Amino acid sequence: MTSPRLRMTGIRKSYGPTAALRGVELELLPGEVHALVGENGAGKSTLMKVLSGAEQPDAGAMELDGTAYRPDGPQDARRRGVAMIYQELAICPDLTVEANVLLGLESAAAGFLRKGTDRGRVRRALAELGHEEIRPEDPVADLTPAARQVVEIARALLTDVTLLVLDEPTSALTQEDAHRLFDLVRRLKGQGVTVVYISHFLEEIEAVADRFTVLRDGQAVGSGVVGQVPHDRIIELMVGRAVDEQYPRTPHTAGGPVLELTNLAGEVLPQNASLTLHRGEILGIAGIVGSGRTELLRAVYGLDPVRRGSVKVHAVVNSAATPVERIGQGIGLLSEDRKEEGLALEQSLSDNITLSRLSPFSTWGVLSRGRLREAAESLLRQLNVRHRDPDQMVGELSGGNQQKVAFARLLHQDADVLLLDEPTKGVDVGSKAEIYRLIGRLAAGGKAVLVVSSYLPELLGICDTIAVMCRGVLTPARPADQWTPEQIIAAATGG
Template sequence: MTAPRLRMTGVRKSYGPTHALRGVDLELAAGEVHALVGENGAGKSTLMKVLSGAEPPDAGTMALDGMPYRPAGPQAARRRGVAMIYQELAVCPHLSVEANVLLGLESTSAGFLRKTADRDRVRAALAELGHPEIDPAASVESLSPAARQVVEIARALLTDVKLLVLDEPTSALTQEDAQRLFELVARLKGRGVTVVYISHFLEEIEAVADRYTVLRDGSAVGTGRVTDVTRPRLVELMVGRAVDEQYPRVPHAAGEVILELNGVAGSPLPRSASLTLRRGEILGLAGLVGSGRTELLRAVYGLAPVREGSVKVQAFTGGTATPTQRIRQGLGLLSEDRKEEGLALSRSLADNLTLSRFAPLARHGFLSPARIRAAASAQLTRLGVKYRDAEQPAAELSGGNQQKVALGRLLHQDADVFLLDEPTRGVDVGSKADIYRLIGELAAAGKAVLVVSSYLPELFGVCDRIAVMARGTLGPARPVADWTPEAVIAAATGADKPSTPAHHV
């Protein structure tokens, strides 16, 4: 009988009193795509860190192709053919594609680098991945997120990868790039590579995976073939209970206009954006990555200049303003990049939750640590964040819990207008439902919510109206009932516009 590609038995890992892994068993076959699913904080990342050599296990055994396996670090794991591609790609943007792929893997002859041979190796790896168009001499910072991902996978190929872990690989990809990734995964599977696929998008798992394993609270609670399990059953295994509504609806009604944009143009994006947003309304912004949606939110919030047009927030009208002014006017922004912009990862949860509004936390002109802790604890409890204490650094939380903390800051700020850029990116199914319910509660409380999302089911599930941005220009907002997913995609790609007839001389 052929030994499995990987067998993990009784793997345990604790961080102080926190039990991240509670005796996990995992078995992977050669040439299979295995989905690893679970809520944020379930132990997926810790298990994969143990597998990739980034963390030593406290107990348990591992075997790779029938041989004992306990890597001393990521380099040792790579030498055994195990590679991990993290959600936040580990590339050097200022270096070339070739330099990134070869970093630490350069070949030599008589003490000299074999540059021509190495470039041929890089070209061959890119071609094998179906991307011969990527220039080895190009700077990585000039590439799209999808192309950068290919660069990392090409590096894994040069190490003769046997087992590749992909952590939320489509979180920053367009629909077209995601489809290319699925094709790439199929090619890797065809050459016998085992792929561990971590994703919160259950439709992706159904499309690419052969088998699945569900982790919950550090334990494996279910495994089997993807074709033998229903989506509701997967969700139930992940959260430990049935989730009645994937997109819970909280009754709310639109009131007075609170935000109005007229011909807003930035530098270089957006080119032109006009909209009205009312209290008690959830307005969705759809569009392709790079269409100008994020740039629009940043211009409105004061993080980017407004070159033309006007932004009216309640009684305040003008063009460019500072973020401090926008906060005072009632705007709150949730950045799509929580690690770089949304959170101060080295600071405590209490600091992250309260930095944007100190007034209610002061006593006799001085900040009260007790009030700060109380305010932070209230938001953490309200949002269901899994944490140790309010003084815990934000960096120690899982991605989904970090996202809840970033949202909690806007709640503490008591913003009137919530600008949410990809609010559920990297968030598990159960936490997504919590965030959707929170968005509905905000609208019911008279807040206005503007949601940018690349995930169409999300926009259709939670929004009242949807507007589509294409090539920097925002189209008119229409009720959700007036849209179909196909119509949104057509508007985003310009396919809904009549083609301009060619002029023949």
């Protein structure tokens, strides 16, 4: 048995009250490709940030090739031979290939670049990767995503790398480019480099990885040799928990169709989505982050362009519409990004809630602040938002209460079709139950609700029907009780 390249013991990391890593144990061997799998929020990215020096752990120890390893930054980690390729590519678009590869590692004499030497280094690194066709002097802005990724890997190879982390490296790649990447990973492995490969796609892991470790709720819950463990077992480890939490339901029955999507496609995502949403129905969309669920809602709401397919609202087909027109048709959107997009945190509760429908509260364009306050206050009470005063700033409230304010705005708008993107993101357990109850009540009142969520038990708990998005393609919706969590994960990861 060879000694491990890297050993992590008892790694802990918390952000405020939420524990992202709760004592992770991980062992990586020299020259192996090790897959790290787990649901969104399981702690994979945080763990790899700790490994690559971008985050410092609260507790725990790491050992690299037998000696203590505690990098104080990405640069320090690189010096020790640990490099990471982020999912969001880290590229300076205005610089050339050469300048990007060399960034932070330029050879210099008295501050002057040694361009001749450096060009040779860059060429060698690109040749080593089998990508001689990428010219060092070309601007990166002209490259395809796949070539940009090669540039980043070349950057990692410029220093002696012994451990390379790839975070969902195929998310921006075409099929063919993905296969070339797999070849590259195998070649690196042949040179003795340890590769950590993060992916949601079990088939990719099957193709490139030797061993795997499953992360769930900030802990390593299992590992094994790829090929010796059936997919079902890996999925079971990923899901882990039973669907036992409380999901209050209000009885409701579906009526006639209000929103029909046919083969809808956006700029990049979604690729193809069809569904029919009925009055009084709660339809859930499962899938991994980045599969195109948010983009689907945004396209329907008119925030993103619709390239193909049709959107039919209340039997009227108008596929390309602006948000103003959609609101006019009675559609409301709850953004997944509450801080940046959903709410104006530095504005008052009353201003945030009533922004969606001001005209009934104004005379000749002049707003009646008193009536707006009253309307806001009644909604705040109805939703049980803990607050002092409708004029206080939204930013002062807790996450759960902020989310209820965002809901209050939809109620004020009096939308018939609610598009809810991660409605319980960053919300405490107590408020979650209240939000579930509210969604049920809205459906019982005849509203049509479309819920996007990355939290499976929640979808299974509150939805009548569920469809799954995988790489931009939406499966047909099925009644929620006809899905098992394992089936949904399999559908979401293309397994």
